Amino acid sequence: MDPNTVDAGLLQSRYRLTKQRAAVLRALDNGGHLSAESILDRVRDEMPGVSLGTIYRTLEILREIGLVQAFSFAGSAARYEAALDKHHHLLCLDCRSLENVQAEGLARIAQGVADRAGYREVDYALTIVGLCSACARVRAPESPASGSSTIAGRSSSSGGSSV
Numbered sequence: 001m002d003p004n005t006v007d008a009g010l011l012q013s014r015y016r017l018t019k020q021r022a023a024v025l026r027a028l029d030n031g032g033h034l035s036a037e038s039i040l041d042r043v044r045d046e047m048p049g050v051s052l053g054t055i056y057r058t059l060e061i062l063r064e065i066g067l068v069q070a071f072s073f074a075g076s077a078a079r080y081e082a083a084l085d086k087h088h089h090l091l092c093l094d095c096r097s098l099e100n101v102q103a104e105g106l107a108r109i110a111q112g113v114a115d116r117a118g119y120r121e122v123d124y125a126l127t128i129v130g131l132c133s134a135c136a137r138v139r140a141p142e143s144p145a146s147g148s149s150t151i152a153g154r155s156s157s158s159g160g161s162s163v
């Protein structure tokens, strides 16, 4: 499990979370970045009466406490995760997978930029977008000239494993 991930049971006792808040945290237990709708689906397994509005309010409270973080890129719907530490993201533009990453040295750079502009109470976030390795592999066999064939005969000479 990602060391960044929150242990819902532990936090429930430490923060004396309500059932609803604990259920939302449990929905985020697997370390994923979920939309409010998918959180609602999971919470409804335990608490069938819960509404989307309640999920949003609960997420907002959990954010204020600092147990949940929200991620959004270029106006996309927010995705939530149970994480305590500051981190940054790799976002695949194809499958929309999100990966947590650290960016050493970024704090210093951000603070320097902000200082020079006279900013106070600075925050920053880095999102690196591209194609994840799985999606890049799917796209790789494209042949540059013809657009007709989908599979451009891959040569199997990658690494000389035929001994």
Ligand SMILES: [Zn+2]
Binding pocket: 092, 093, 094, 095, 096, 097, 131, 132, 133, 134, 135, 136
């Ligand atoms: Zn991908």
Ligand SMILES: [Zn+2]
Binding pocket: 033, 071, 081, 083, 087, 088, 089, 099, 100
């Ligand atoms: Zn994240």
